Amino acid sequence: MRPITEYLHSNLTPGESGDLLWIFVYVVVIFLGISLAVLLMNWLERKILAHMQIRLGPMRVGPHGLLQSIADALKLLIKEDVIPSQADKIVFWFAPIIVVMTAFTLFLVVPFGRTHAVTDMNIGILFMLGVSSLGVLGVIMGGWSSNSHYPLLGSLRSSAQMVSYEIAMGLAIVSAILMTSVASGTGTLSMIGIVESQYQQHRWFAFQFFPLGLVALLVFAVAMVAETNRAPFDLPEAESELVAGFMTEYSGFRWSLFFLAEYASMIAVSSIAVTLWLGGWLRPFPNALSGAGWDGAFSFVPALTFVGFGGLCIYSASRMPKVRGMKLQSGGLAAFGMLLGAIGLLMCAPALRARVQDVYWFVFKVSIFMYLYIWYRGTFPRYRFDQLMKVGWKVLLPIALAVLILTALVGVRQELFSVVAEAVR
Amino acid sequence: MKIPPLLRKLLLLDIIQGLSITFKHQRQADVITEQYPLERPEIAERYRGYPHLKVDPTTGETLCIGCGMCAAACPEKLIGVESERDPETKKKKMTAFQYDMSRCMFCGLCQEACPTDCLELTREYEIALYDRKGMQLNRERLESDPDRTEYLR
Numbered sequence: 030m031r032p033i034t035e036y037l038h039s040n041l042t043p044g045e046s047g048d049l050l051w052i053f054v055y056v057v058v059i060f061l062g063i064s065l066a067v068l069l070m071n072w073l074e075r076k077i078l079a080h081m082q083i084r085l086g087p088m089r090v091g092p093h094g095l096l097q098s099i100a101d102a103l104k105l106l107i108k109e110d111v112i113p114s115q116a117d118k119i120v121f122w123f124a125p126i127i128v129v130m131t132a133f134t135l136f137l138v139v140p141f142g143r144t145h146a147v148t149d150m151n152i153g154i155l156f157m158l159g160v161s162s163l164g165v166l167g168v169i170m171g172g173w174s175s176n177s178h179y180p181l182l183g184s185l186r187s188s189a190q191m192v193s194y195e196i197a198m199g200l201a202i203v204s205a206i207l208m209t210s211v212a213s214g215t216g217t218l219s220m221i222g223i224v225e226s227q228y229q230q231h232r233w234f235a236f237q238f239f240p241l242g243l244v245a246l247l248v249f250a251v252a253m254v255a256e257t258n259r260a261p262f263d264l265p266e267a268e269s270e271l272v273a274g275f276m277t278e279y280s281g282f283r284w285s286l287f288f289l290a291e292y293a294s295m296i297a298v299s300s301i302a303v304t305l306w307l308g309g310w311l312r313p314f315p316n317a318l319s320g321a322g323w324d325g326a327f328s329f330v331p332a333l334t335f336v337g338f339g340g341l342c343i344y345s346a347s348r349m350p351k352v353r354g355m356k357l358q359s360g361g362l363a364a365f366g367m368l369l370g371a372i373g374l375l376m377c378a379p380a381l382r383a384r385v386q387d388v389y390w391f392v393f394k395v396s397i398f399m400y401l402y403i404w405y406r407g408t409f410p411r412y413r414f415d416q417l418m419k420v421g422w423k424v425l426l427p428i429a430l431a432v433l434i435l436t437a438l439v440g441v442r443q444e445l446f447s448v449v450a451e452a453v454r
Numbered sequence: 455m456k457i458p459p460l461l462r463k464l465l466l467l468d469i470i471q472g473l474s475i476t477f478k479h480q481r482q483a484d485v486i487t488e489q490y491p492l493e494r495p496e497i498a499e500r501y502r503g504y505p506h507l508k509v510d511p512t513t514g515e516t517l518c519i520g521c522g523m524c525a526a527a528c529p530e531k532l533i534g535v536e537s538e539r540d541p542e543t544k545k546k547k548m549t550a551f552q553y554d555m556s557r558c559m560f561c562g563l564c565q566e567a568c569p570t571d572c573l574e575l576t577r578e579y580e581i582a583l584y585d586r587k588g589m590q591l592n593r594e595r596l597e598s599d600p601d602r603t604e605y606l607r
Contacts, residue, residue, distance in 0.1 A: 080480040085487045125575050408476045409469075 041219070042140075044148020055426065059136050067292040071098040076404050089265065089398035092362030094347065105288075108281035116278065118216040120174035125279065125286035128167035133291035134160050139300045140220045142310045143184045153220035157301055158199060160258070164294060165191040168265065168275050171287070175278035183274025188263035188416065191256055193313070193421040198252035198338025200247045200429035204436040205305040208234045224309035231316045238439045241432050246306040248429045253298040253407060255421065259402055262417060271275060278305065299398035300391070307394050310387035329384040331389035334372030342366025394432035502560040502575035505553055506598040515571035520548035520597075527567035532557045541604065555581070556589035558564060 045107035071094065072087070080285035081194050087094025112121055121176020139152040140146040150156050180310060208224040210216035227233055235242045255262040266274030276287050303309060312327045314420030349359040376385055412420065438445070463467060488495055497503075508517050520537030534552035539545070565575050583589060 030455040077480070080485070081486050083486065084490075087596070088489065160604055341601055350489070351490050355492065404473060404476065408472045 037181065038161055040144060042144055042146045042149045044146070044150075045317055047186040054145060055145075056380050059147065059351055060133060061140075063133065063293050063296060064289065065137060066296060068098045068102060070292050070296075070399060071101070071288075073399075074406075077400070077403045078083065078407050086196070090364070095362070095365065102285065106282055110281040110283060111278075113177065113278050117174040117175045117176065117330040120170050121278075124171035125283045126165045126167075127170065128164055128290040129168065129286045129293075130451045131164040132290040132297060134296035136292065138220050139201040139297065140224060140304060140309055141391045142384075143221065143225075145310070145334060145388055145391075146221065150219045152218045152304070154202060154218050154301070157220075158202065160194075161294065161297065162191070162195055163289070168291075172275035175200070175275070178274075179271045179277045180275045181273045183265045183277070187258060187273075187275060190258070190264060190417060190421070193269075193418060194252045194255040194262075194425070197421060197425035197429045198256060200426070201252065201307060201434050202301070204241070204245045204429070205234050205435040207433070207436050211237065220309075221303050224304055224311060226307050228311055228315060231307060233311075234283075234340055238436060240422045241436050241439065242306060244428065246302065247421070248425050248432065249306070251420075252400075252425060253302060254402065254405060255417070257292050257298055257349065259295065260406035261411050263411060264417060277396065281449040289447055292401060295402060296395060299395045299402075302398060303391065303394040306333045309394075310331070310391040312386065321414070324430075328386050329377065331372045331385050332376035332382065335376060336370050337373075339366040339368070339370030340371060342369060395421055481526075497577045497579060499577075501577045502562045502565070502598040503577065504576050504578035504581050505555065505558070505564075505591065505596060506574050506576045506578075507551065507593065508572050508574060509597055516548060516593075517570045518548040519570055519572075520546040521569060523569060524564035524573050527563045529561065529563065530554075530557045530559065530579070533564060551593040551596060553591040554589065555591055556586055 034231075043055055049155070051405075075097070076086040076094070087097035090097045090100045112118060121334060126222045135157055137147045138150050138156055140149070168187045168191075169184045172180040172182075172187070175181070206216055206218060206223070207241065208230075209223055211436075212230045217226060223234075230237065233242075258265050264274075265271070266276060276284055279287060308315075318327075343363050346359045346362040349355055349362070376382060457465075457467065468519075493514055509515065519534075520535055522535045524536070525531070525533040525535050532554040534550075535548060536550040537546045537548050540547050549606055560575055562575055
């Protein structure tokens, strides 16, 4: 019991306090949470995309198709796992593992809250950039080892794309890192430090040095879509040209690993964007609306969200068609709504309320980015390869470079003025 | 007000316009997808589905005169009509009728060729089967009303 209670009062991440038990617990919780989020994201993507195209999406498996992604996951796991006879078996076997490992390793430093990260690395953002660029290795390995044309072409496209967009992405990140030194004089690369410096500077970095922060966020938002190979930059797996790109020869469990990694890395880069520019786990207006009263009011928001979603479920269960075959489904939806409501009520407990808040705001901001991913996919047609390179090198890179230089100049304007004044005198 | 193209590009106006269109489409009321087993679709009056041989309701005798026009009109040659001449009335009488629905494309040419409007393609559309044997329709099957099984789930 002691380690649990001791931890609940600590203000450090388990990695910092060297608490092995809690490190293990966090790793397991994050792994399960991300896997669950991927399942949910799969369902949401199909539903939202369908609604954008004036369709209904999955409706049959479970109420409103809620269990569709679970059914699909089960199907993938029991499917025959084919390895092409001409494939390089070892490389073929390793490729999905590398992709999944990199995607999940990223979450070691993602700060879901002040104490809700596995560890607080002092080079956190550098670690994330480095590990995320390892993912391209798995993609190339997968494409090459399949010994087939489409995967090879897909992985070649993918490597060119990921490498060229990483530069614009990195420059945008550097400009945000420069901003961490504004108030304190010394910057930080730690993910938790970055969020804390946003708290100290009383504004998110998206609004620091307006409009420089916002432009950097925009550059990052475009580059991160390209980096994760999502529409409209999904050339590596352009269905109409390359079947499924580097994943063409993969089936069953291995394919689902690629799938898992793609969504996990989407969540990871979204959480970089949230940490760097949108204040990470900070609730809206932590400085302007500070004090116990506002803290208490905001701490009820997570519980209210859950209760609201539960209410929505029960409402739509009551609106389902009154047919004999739908009885089980509407009952299930109502039960699910009640479960959500119960979780919401549980969250009103003071001890839980305080600890859940950080995670809630972080997940809320990340989910906005996840919605954007789906929204882009429903809206934009795919880029041609030369257009993709043009956007990366001729548009995003100069903008990111200009933002970086301007940020640096604005950051040291006091010193610059004094130097100029000295020289004039 | 007309916005210059360069400004449109810089402010990403076209992109925002496209995004707003897809966002608006998410209204559930716009969805026209049919929830088929739960909702019955509306079948057009001239829909060509399951074939049927009409029977005179007053006498209970078939309207078919065994002329074989339908068999001649069928582009797939899937209709077979057997007939014999009645020695007393000297009229042709249909003795057997074969209809191979597995090859039918429901073009309706047989229906148009029928001089007595006996053969018709009905509005019955649930004709999927587990077995091809059930697709060979004989006279009894064609003259009986297609028995529709209510879809339960």
